[in-house]
Amino acid sequence: MIRIITITIILLFILTSGCSLFIPMQKPVEPGNRLLLWLPGASSVQVLSDWNDWGGGVAAGGIVNPVSGRMEKDDNGLWTLDIAGLPGGVYRYAFYVNGYKWIRDPVNPETAVFEGRTVSIIMVAK
């Protein structure tokens, strides 16, 4: 518990110090209905989700297809995937970076669990 309190105090101190590292980056002018991830050094980023059988990882064979859910990278290091065509429902998803690393969407506050990993949730009404 002491460690948690210490880390919390350090974080609060940094957060309240007004450091420029804590000014949030601006999103694209029209983000639209897209998933976004800023990761300029990655060699590849995919979105693995319930809607694409986790890239094929839960389908017969269990191999993650390197093309499934592949995001496109722009010159600023921003990876994007258009999800406008998703049917209504609740979906879990995660970013699959460089073919071996799972990370949740850092700017989506809602989380769930898939195979022991913390992943993100998106709810599509229509």
Added chain:
Amino acid sequence: MSISFMTMIILLAGGHDSLDVSIIPENWVFGYDCLIDASACGSWKNNHPVIDSTGIDAAVSVRAASPEVDFLVTGAMRSDSASRFLFRRARAVVKWPGTPWIAAGVYLNDQQPFIAGLANPVVEWGWVDIDSIQGFGLSSGGILGFRGDYLIQLTRGDTLTQLNVHSPWMGFAGVDYSRAQIHTADSAGGNMTVNVLSVRGDFRYFKPWLVVAGAEGEEGKWAVSAEIRKLRPIDTQWGRIEVVPGIHLAGDRIDFPGSAFVPGQRLITLGAFLESRRYFVSAGIKGMLDLESDSLSGVSASAGMISEGGVSWDVIFSYYADCDYRAFISSVTSDSNASAGIAVEIINDSTRVTGSVSYSPRDDVCAEVSVSGDLDNSLQPSCGLAVSAALGPVRGILGIDWEYDSSPILRINLTGLLK
């Protein structure tokens, strides 16, 4: 026979370019792809690298489709300890002439059951072994925008039936109904039925989401989840704060094959989530009160941000009434070619710190080194090196992992989708 079939598939796939165009019927579309996954794993022994295992998994898929039919065959050849060939997946669907939204199909290792809930699913992937599924089904759609399918399948001697009906968006609501049922071959074995009704609405000031699940035959096999969305006390151009009340109730005897419900839970939740429209920043906090046993009571919070200075922050914290807690804090600073980060993960009494640096000499190549250790006397250090490259549809990874008191493990993996 297996080899000849594989040869046939490869010849058929490889012969695409040489097919006489005139023999392809009008309105037919042919396609094929080959998914290859090759890996080797080794260790460092007596000052020499030793390969311990290798495996090549190649799956060739051939598709043929017309307005009336849809064929898919995937054959796979796996070469690890013993080379073998197998049908991985097959599908043949016939559509009613003139009304393609009415169809009947035969499936092999396809159409796996999955039913979403709120956050976590009611029926999770892998409930039944996908490699064991075979059966046939009917599907229809287009009638007032509704679509549905019914499948009857065999899996390791048990009979699995699935019924899914999806409504169109009706202006203010959408409804999905799913039913999955297993009849075991053993008369003494337990049958299982899961019925799930999911309703999502969108009214002017709020969005109700409701999931009702139930099993047949016995009392206490029911569950309900409901959340109210779109309650936004603050909603500006900068962003919004959304308050989400919810309730999750379940009978004492549920045994649904997913993590959406816990037997006997009486859980009330209240969440508040900050999402920015203009900036890469978010935060959320969710409180859970278990009226039945306190075991699920607790609070969880998460926050994330990408700063103008190129630093990504990710914080997750969970604390439960039984004093279990977990915290994860990650910070990574990046520029176009390099990044460095540190992550701290605390699970009850253990704390693990991981530091990582990466360098990307070009857009499609990235090398990363990570070192981690526990913050206690045991330390349990480990480190890893991974070099990944993504060239179009082909991805390669070279990795070395080392943990304290064990030999380094070497990994090479190459995955590609060739069309």
